[in-house]
Amino acid sequence: xxxxxxxxxxxxxxxxxxxxxxxxxxxxxxxxxxxxxxxxxxxxxxxxxxxxxxxxxxxxxxxxxxxxxxxxxxxxxxxxxxxxxxxxxxxxxxxxxxxxxxxxxxxxxxxxxxxxxxxxxxxxxxxxxxxxxxxxxxxxxxxxxxxxxxxxxxxxxxxxxxxxxxxxxxxxxxxxxxxxxxxxxxxxxxxxxxxxxxxxxxxxxxxxxxxxxxxxxxxxxxxxxxxxxxxxxxxxxxxxxxxxxxxxxxxxxxxxxxxxxxxxxxxxxxxxxxxxxxxxxxxxxxxxxx
Numbered sequence: 207x208x209x210x211x212x213x214x215x216x217x218x219x220x221x222x223x224x225x226x227x228x229x230x231x232x233x234x235x236x237x238x239x240x241x242x243x244x245x246x247x248x249x250x251x252x253x254x255x256x257x258x259x260x261x262x263x264x265x266x267x268x269x270x271x272x273x274x275x276x277x278x279x280x281x282x283x284x285x286x287x288x289x290x291x292x293x294x295x296x297x298x299x300x301x302x303x304x305x306x307x308x309x310x311x312x313x314x315x316x317x318x319x320x321x322x323x324x325x326x327x328x329x330x331x332x333x334x335x336x337x338x339x340x341x342x343x344x345x346x347x348x349x350x351x352x353x354x355x356x357x358x359x360x361x362x363x364x365x366x367x368x369x370x371x372x373x374x375x376x377x378x379x380x381x382x383x384x385x386x387x388x389x390x391x392x393x394x395x396x397x398x399x400x401x402x403x404x405x406x407x408x409x410x411x412x413x414x415x416x417x418x419x420x421x422x423x424x425x426x427x428x429x430x431x432x433x434x435x436x437x438x439x440x441x442x443x444x445x446x447x448x449x450x451x452x453x454x455x456x457x458x459x460x461x462x463x464x465x466x467x468x469x470x471x472x473x474x475x476x477x478x479x480x481x482x483x484x485x486x487x488x489x490x491x492x493x494x495x496x
Contacts, residue, residue: 262455264426265419266405270296273415276398289394290350291369291387295417297343299424299442302417303328303384310354310366313347323347327443335443354378384417391417425453430460 274293295305304325314322314336321344326333350368358366358378370378371386395402395415402410421442428438439450 261411261414262422262426263414263419264422264454265415266410267427268405269402269410269415270423272398272401272403273395276394290346290353291382292391292394292417292420293346294343294350295420296423297346298323298337298339299421300325300337301329301421302387306369306384306387307381308368310351310363310368312368313344313351330443330445332443337441337443388417422453425450426455426457429454430457 274296276289291305294300294308295302298305300323304327307328308323308325312324314324316322316336316338321339321341323337323339323343325335325337327335347368354366354368354370358370361377361379365377365379367379367381369382369387371380371382374380395412399412400409402412402415404410425438425442428441433441435447435450438454439447442450442453444450
């Protein structure tokens with residue numbers, strides 16, 4: 207065994223020394239008046255610091271509605287493609303890069319005849335993912351398909367992308383970069399920042415309106431509507447339920463609904479019991495009263 211190994215200090219010794227120093231520091235803290243001198247504080251006696259207030263990453267319905275209701279002329283200032291991609295992001299909940307790289311022929315119909323979005327889960331390298339979408343979302347994508355086809359009428363459809371980039375892309379086969387989408391999106395939000403209001407009618411911080419916030423909003427909206435966690439996990443494309451829980455929070459609206467549901471059930475049960483007791487003690491049912 208060499209000298210270096212001889213000088214090694216066991217980890218338990220290091221941990222003990224650090225703990226001793228920490229306890230010594232705590233012991234030097236000023237004590238409130240009235241406590242005897244032999245009172246000492248330990249690490250476990252110190253309460254944890256309060257968690258800083260964190261803003262949710264989803265956007266309130268008032269903000270989403272304001273963004274979607276802006277006139278097309280405003281969208282044209284910052285690029286119609288960025289506006290369409292914003293709408294697609296908010297209604298499908300896909301990641302920004304997944305929206306930007308959608309192929310032109312990304313719409314399909316399921317066995318029920320209802321629309322399905324076919325996309326690639328870029329984070330987990332899973333192509334051909336199928337997401338049920340609303341007819342209104344399918345209509346928005348259809349409008350974008352027509353716009354793109356008019357710009358590139360001669361490109362084979364299997365090579366065309368839904369949101370082509372503007373530079374060095376004569377055939378429309380190169381998708382828009384997520385960074386480009388983010389920059390154009392920021393221009394739109396800055397132009398309408400004075401219109402963004404929270405649900406309590408106070409100004410909303412425009413810095414929170416970023417492309418990825420649409421994914422959080424999608425998850426939160428479905429959670430608030432009572433979608434089962436396993437179904438929400440599938441909609442989000444997550445492998446782990448733990449990841450899905452990161453995207454949604456338990457709002458006061460949901461806790462209030464749960465409390466009122468239990469209260470209504472208890473009230474109904476009491477009413478039923480009261481009615482049964484009254485019926486049992488009626489003049490026509492005297493024997494039932496014992």
